[in-house]
Amino acid sequence: MNKNQKNIPGSHVTPLSTEQLKVINSFEDYLRRTRYSESTIKTYCDSLYQFLKFCGEKPLALLSNSDLHDFNTQYIIAKKLSASYQNQVLNAVKLFCKVQLGTQLNPELVKRPRRAKPLPNVLSxxxxxxxxxxxxxxxxxxxxxxxxxxxxxxxxxxxxxxxxxxxxxxxxxxxxxxxxxxxxxxxxxxxxxxxxxxxxxxxxxxxxxxxxxxxxxxxxxxxxxxxxxxxxxxxxxxxxxxxxxxxxxxxxxxxxxxxxxxxxxxxxxxxxxxxxxxxxxxxxxxxxxxxxxxxx
Structure with missing residues (x-):
């Protein structure tokens, strides 16, 4: 196992390619340098990990919006994951695309789910x-x-x-x-x-x-x-x-x-x-x- 892979959640199940691991580690370094909170770093890296894992070993340069649409339909919706998780993935991929050049992804064109507006829970x-x-x-x-x-x-x-x-x-x-x-x-x-x-x-x-x-x-x-x-x-x-x-x-x-x-x-x-x-x-x-x- 790659020495960096142990820090990626779920990596013991389906190892990512060396290229994918490098970009996730590079993305994590960027988030830490720009002073994102540890919880945001974990959230964004976990989201990016799941997306790249879904895409298999497809080269990063060939990733496109169709891959993001497929991930949304075949993973998020199929598993009945929340709209907030869907937005979380889009936010992570959007920021990743700003940092990682050379992809055909444009998350801005992907329609976001309507946000639920639950009332806050209040105690007497x-x-x-x-x-x-x-x-x-x-x-x-x-x-x-x-x-x-x-x-x-x-x-x-x-x-x-x-x-x-x-x-x-x-x-x-x-x-x-x-x-x-x-x-x-x-x-x-x-x-x-x-x-x-x-x-x-x-x-x-x-x-x-x-x-x-x-x-x-x-x-x-x-x-x-x-x-x-x-x-x-x-x-x-x-x-x-x-x-x-x-x-x-x-x-x-x-x-x-x-x-x-x-x-x-x-x-x-x-x-x-x-x-x-x-x-x-x-x-x-x-x-x-x-x-x-x-x-x-």
Whole structure:
């Protein structure tokens, strides 16, 4: 096996040609040089891998849009994979074509699937309270609390360092989040007290939340496990994810009358259109509507 092949997901099943492996590794190097996030690098390389694997050993110079259409029909649709995965592949191939010259591919001409527009999943404040109070472990409780209290993404929580908590200004600094942007969110005196108590108990060395070994960042997998255990203890049967806590934070702010523009800033959204989706799940105005049934 090629020494580089071990880093390509699925390569142990159907090895790619030497040429294909080289271009994937070159593409990965490009993504890393241009400072794409590790999750995006993995996503794009996995997508490109699956596409090239589907095309067999066909020379890159001969790849065309018909190959992309066939991959879409015979792989994505045939396997009933999601529209988001289809878009993910197109994004990866589109960027790859900009970097890798000499192909006949033009993903711009490939029609994208219509995006589904599901509403965000939102918990009641009582459900959130039960979830974050379920863990007996201080660290576990603090992590879940901070995600909800500040509307954090999972990666944003795990990348926090102790100095990101600026208690004198009552703000939390979120560095280099999605889109390579920094932002600040307010933290209350009650939350600062909880954070101080947590810090005194664990004395983190580098990251605010560390695993069993000091100085080693808490893992995403372990954090998912913390939530799963909290849901079991709280007797909540819904398929709750960590992102539900972020959705609930935004929706509860909206229901309390917070301006949508402020919520956009707190969540780190680039466009108000992304934030506007919470207006569809907020019950603040809906509950004021009287059904004509009530007048019968």
């Amino acid at each position: 404040q009582l459900e959130v309270k039960n979830i974050i109070e379920s863990p007996k472990n201080t660290k576990h409780r603090m992590m879940l609390t901070l995600i909800y209290a500040c509307g954090l993404r999972r990666s944003e929580l795990l990348n926090l360092i102790p100095t990101d908590i600026q208690s004198n200004r009552k703000i939390l600094l979120i560095r280099n989040s999605k889109g390579k942007k920094d932002r600040i969110v307010p933290i209350s005196e009650a939350l600062i007290t909880l954070l101080r108590n947590y810090y005194k108990e664990y004395r983190p060395m580098k990251w605010l939340f560390e695993g069993q070994v000091r100085g080693v960042q808490y893992s995403a997998k372990s954090l998912e496990s913390v939530l799963k255990q909290a849901l079991q203890k709280a007797k909540i049967g819904k398929p709750v994810t960590l992102h539900w806590l972020r959705h609930s934070y935004a929706t509860h702010l909206l229901e309390r009358g917070t301006d949508l523009r402020y919520i956009q800033e707190l969540l780190g959204h680039s466009s108000t259109k992304t934030t506007e989706i919470y207006t569809h799940v907020s019950t603040r105005s809906i509950q004021e509507i009287r059904s004509p049934f009530d007048d019968l």
